[in-house]
Amino acid sequence: MANVVLRDVRKTYPGGVDAIKGVSFEVADGALCVLVGPSGCGKSTLLRMVAGLETITGGTIDIGGRVVNDVEPADRDIAMVFQNYALYPHMSVYDNMAYGLRNRGATKTEIDARVREAAQILEIGPMLDRKPKQLSGGQRQRVAMGRAIVRHPKVFLFDEPLSNLDAKLRIAMRVEISKLQRRLKTTSIYVTHDQLEAMTLADMLVVMNGGAVEQIGHPLDVYKAPATTFVAAFIGAPPMNLWPLSAAEAAALAGAGAGDGGAILGVRPEDFAVSSDATPPGGLALELTVEAVELVGPEIFVYGRRTDGGTGPTGELIVRIPGQSAPDIGNRLRVVVPRGKLHLFSADGRRRMTIS
Missing domain, CATH: 2.40.50.140 (Nucleic acid-binding proteins)
Structure with a gap:
């Protein structure tokens, strides 16, 4: 596990468009940090910068005491869960979860142990032989999370993983993600535009607006004492x-x-x-x-x-x-x-x- 430190991180696109305007914060080892804000506020861009999928214009990103600005995504020791699952349709659940480990040269014994351990944690053991088309949306998202878990990464990155699920399933999966993160104690950064999702999941809440941070704090502290009228209006329903x-x-x-x-x-x-x-x-x-x-x-x-x-x-x-x-x-x-x-x-x- 590792802490994640962002220091004055910036992203400017050609033409002078400032997508991220000097963001700084630290996610403690084992904590779940939620980036929340309206569409276009920069939260997904910031997450992709931590993952290495977007280049950094300025500042530094430190994962576990190592600056990773110029480190390739595959070498950052992170695992990412997307909203669209990104499962291979022709592979079984087992093979989808094992694929990344095989590419990294893990032994068959190690792969089998990690896949079955993750399947037990996520309660998808009986589904290991199924193809993704035979699964519900919630089951597919569990497989996507299982694929990340088997990596034993330093950091989990979640990019709106529940946005494709219906309201009832979103609530159930939200609880499951919270329980899972606390069980694994892996440092996690989670992006969502849903303020209720953010409030119920976060150990640390980062409210973003227009590429900048409006407020950082524990969800209840942010709710009880919003720093700006934007936060006051955005957090709470x-x-x-x-x-x-x-x-x-x-x-x-x-x-x-x-x-x-x-x-x-x-x-x-x-x-x-x-x-x-x-x-x-x-x-x-x-x-x-x-x-x-x-x-x-x-x-x-x-x-x-x-x-x-x-x-x-x-x-x-x-x-x-x-x-x-x-x-x-x-x-x-x-x-x-x-x-x-x-x-x-x-x-x-x-x-x-x-x-x-």
Whole structure:
């Protein structure tokens, strides 16, 4: 096993297009790091640079104490799992898993032991004689992971491996990957655009946007204290409610640290509470007109607009309430949030501010 260290890694394509803009972070030995962000943010490009499939314009990539900028992919001691499985259709499951080891000159005894060990871990032992066309999507992905496991690499790289599976199977495979990674304790970097997948898998979350890193941290820390409004809106479903504050309103929350440009206030949908009681000290109270309601199992998502005539948000707000009784469309709803649940950002959304 090994740690992976990226130092000021950059990728500039011909014509001056900056795909990766000076990314730096370290993945600890045995940790699972998830790169998450919208399409086009650079996460897959960064993963391919770690794998050696994309050249590096600047910076260094270190795997296990060795700079690998100029090392061929086959010599980096990594194994990659793609979203399209990339299995040989004419080979059995056994041969698909053994193929890479044979190319590296492993003995028949060693190959057989590694393949059967991986098959047992992935619970595909009875399928070793089957061809890929005889397998389900989830089984094929297990074979693709098995092909990586038999290598005993220093690092696993996952490039959106679950994107071709249906929703139910994605959840099941997500759990399996998490259990597998913790059992093998192999350093892993995992790319996804699905923030729920990222939150549930990661030991370390790297949120990317426009080729740069917005925030790095443990998933719950990122969720509870997003560093920017981009992170606040991207991590969480439904997203955080955000609206601008005037300079005076910002000063009331942040004091002298607010500056003169105003600020942006954020509230998670679950942090609102439906209440007719007095506003919590230093907190917030709003009245909404209900425009839409979503029933999601034990929860209700209420979409509404502020109708109490006060300053603050005038667009759509989202409130999550326990799924007991849904309000009717057109009804008015009073919601409150305590001061400790408010999030404050600079007017440009690039900096988290402290509420005094």
